[in-house]
Amino acid sequence: MRNWLVLLCPCVLGAALHLWLRLRSAPPARAPGAGAADSQAFFHQWKSSHYDVVVGVLSARSNRELRDAIRNTWLKHSLRHPALSQRVLVKFIIGARGCDVPVEDREDPYSCRLLNISNPVLNQEIEAFSLSEEGSSGLSEARVVSVSFRVLHPIVITSLGVFYEASDEGFQRNITVKLYQAEQEEALFTARFSPPSCGVQVNKLWYKPVEQFILPESFEGTVVWESQDLHGLVSGNLHRVTVHDGGGVLRVITAGEGALPHEFMEGVEGVAGGFIYTIQEGDALLRSLHSRPQRLADHIRSLHEEDALLTEESSVHGDIVFVDVVDTYRNVPAKLLNFYRWTVETTSFSLLLKTDDDCYIDLEAVFKRISQKNLDGPNVWWGK
Known part of the structure; x- marks a missing residue:
């Protein structure tokens, strides 16, 4: 349980899972007198044959505005940076399926479990x-x-x-x-x-x-x-x-x-x-149950519209990984595990960094900190 709490910690700028897929030699030491502000010096330590850092950004299906904010700020900077663009891969992690139960009809807003109330026993103990x-x-x-x-x-x-x-x-x-x-x-x-x-x-x-x-x-x-x-x-x-x-x-x-x-x-x-x-509140409960069928039908239509918008967004930007889970807050651990599996199976990389779509990532500072912390050994977990 505590491991999941670490995974779900919001805005973990430095949460990096060091997954070494093959043996590699230690990076060369920094030249004497190299300044900490010289970001290019850090990039030269990394192999050019694969990504040095894969950034997974947890994002809800409906958070288009937050994703666009990232695309227009730190992600745009990394794509235009001569070194970062070759050494960093950024992907948004989104559940492939939306919850087919409206929020009003769920047991709680964080799950996709139907609030299964029928024939409530009213006006008696x-x-x-x-x-x-x-x-x-x-x-x-x-x-x-x-x-x-x-x-x-x-x-x-x-x-x-x-x-x-x-x-x-x-x-x-x-x-x-x-x-x-x-x-x-x-x-x-x-x-x-x-x-x-x-x-x-x-x-x-x-x-x-x-x-x-x-x-x-x-x-x-x-x-x-x-x-x-x-x-x-x-x-x-x-x-x-x-x-x-x-x-x-x-x-x-x-x-x-x-x-x-x-x-x-x-x-x-x-x-x-x-x-x-x-x-x-028996009367309010009965009214809600009576209006549920229409509410469910409207919600299914909105899900189809959302699917179409996400498909278009993915086609335009090419930076989304759809993982095979229903996109709810309680499924965040499953979203992460599926993204880790996708990363290992499809990508060659050295470090994996997880963050959220409401966080700003200074990738140059991340590379500097990686060098300062000497994160060049296997099975390194780094965060705060």
């Missing part, structure tokens, strides 16, 4: 989880259990709850339930269950009310159940628990998806209770 007789396995050994979820349409959580042991007479446990927002250390709200204060029993859960406020669309949270006794919790794994998503307004996130940082998960992944919630 909904229990998020239930544990069937077959799914119940009694007390587990885990004393801390957690589950993460994403809100796809605004909801209000009214109560937090815990499962109880069917053989118990009344409530005989001490359990704390907390709801956290993703990557926040302080709980949004907490419910504490004990024999003298166990809340209200509904079906197979004990519930206690919590402070109510709206959890907005794209909210990501984690519910954590923690036993204050020496006993484990009554819990079930996610495959043995029924999730009531209200018609698609929330979705459970598993650790296997990699959607949340691993260190944010607490205890064992599973469910040891639940929560009660209501769906907000």
Whole structure:
């Protein structure tokens, strides 16, 4: 995960992946007295049989203005420079396919996953989880259990709850339930269950009310159940628990998806209770669902127009590499990997530099820094 964060760091002027494709001798040392401002001295160190630096510029399909700004500034300078023009190759990295889901109908604006809401359960309270007789396995050994979820349409959580042991007479446990927002250390709200204060029993859960406020669309949270006794919790794994998503307004996130940082998960992944919630802004949701078919049709037409414009742009400038991915922010790692593969398979080069289409690259300064850092060994990674 951390490697991807390095790859995605915006405006990495000096992020260079030193991929040596064949053995080469060390570059000659600089002549004594050569000035740092003499850029030509640095270019003479590099082979003329292949590109010294390949620059990959991450760009979204719709960012034509940013690409043209680069073409009219530092890229134009490199093409007209007597040394840079022969030693640098610049390519824009663009996904070959646009997302066929309008932004309004995606789970989040950074992915291409359809917001799959249908028949929302409006104007009533909904229990998020239930544990069937077959799914119940009694007390587990885990004393801390957690589950993460994403809100796809605004909801209000009214109560937090815990499962109880069917053989118990009344409530005989001490359990704390907390709801956290993703990557926040302080709980949004907490419910504490004990024999003298166990809340209200509904079906197979004990519930206690919590402070109510709206959890907005794209909210990501984690519910954590923690036993204050020496006993484990009554819990079930996610495959043995029924999730009531209200018609698609929330979705459970598993650790296997990699959607949340691993260190944010607490205890064992599973469910040891639940929560009660209501769906907000129901009228607006129904209107959006009603207008979705026309919105999808309009979006598909705009994608065809975008494809035609990109084809023309590529034909005119010849500086675009279309990689075989859907062009969304969450696919940036895949865009980079595909571009690296294209570069290795089609280009002879010494250094690979990745940047973004909102960055200005001073290529002469890059060559000077390469010389100063002596980046002439294999497997060099350079950046900040």
